[in-house]
Amino acid sequence: MTIEQIWQEYSASLKRLLQSKVANPADVDDLLQEVLIKTHQQIAGLRGADRLKPWLYTLTRNVVIDFYRRRGRQNAWLADEPQAGEQRSEGLWFDNEPVALQQLGDCVKPFIDGLDAEAAALLRAVDIDGRSQKALAEELGVSYSTLKSRVQRARLQLRQLFEGCCAMELDHRGNLIGYQPHQRECRCC
CATH class of the missing domain: 1.10.10.10 (Winged helix-like DNA-binding domain superfamily/Winged helix DNA-binding domain)
Incomplete structure (x- = not known):
């Protein structure tokens, strides 16, 4: 399966997952792009096509975690993002x-x-x-x-x-x- 085929099949569900975790649509698009880049860089390490879907979801989850960790380190609150705990x-x-x-x-x-x-x-x-x-x-x-x-x-x-x-x-x-x-x-x- 090529990256294009993977992306065509899974990008919509990955975007929905990101939208459920991040409120700002621009951040969602940026994170989706980051998932695509990481998929391209790391797909060679995937063992078995049957593990593709869970691997993509784990990769996406880790991108979200890294996103919030970076923001926490910077102590930056974006006006259109929910405040902590909302x-x-x-x-x-x-x-x-x-x-x-x-x-x-x-x-x-x-x-x-x-x-x-x-x-x-x-x-x-x-x-x-x-x-x-x-x-x-x-x-x-x-x-x-x-x-x-x-x-x-x-x-x-x-x-x-x-x-x-x-x-x-x-x-x-x-x-x-x-x-x-x-x-x-x-x-x-």
Whole structure:
């Protein structure tokens, strides 16, 4: 299959995907062009024609992630783009990572309060107050490795609570770039 044939078959659906993630039509066109260029540059690395469609969608998703990451680094807000956290048809998307974290900070507290008292106290101390795990372990009279295990267990419990409420979109590094509540009335957000 040639690039022209691939583009003729998939460009419309890729453009719809981009339109669901990016509001500005000019940005959508630029990103679609970027997807075409990357497709042309990277198609030789594709193993098997049966993987073409998922490969194209992954490539497009990564282009969107890179777009928002670049914009976040520049701290540039475009007037015609929704502000961080505004509702879009596909969920909530963030242009600026610190803003996303700040907005979700209010969501975290009710979920932490939903954990058992020990787990909640650990997460408040380590993740919210920024206390050292080593210092906290000494203060509590437990070994450092024991405390690390407890913190990881508490984080897993917290993540499970979040995932019960919202589907989260993460970039390839695990950073939150957007989310979609499973129900209209999310109990925290």
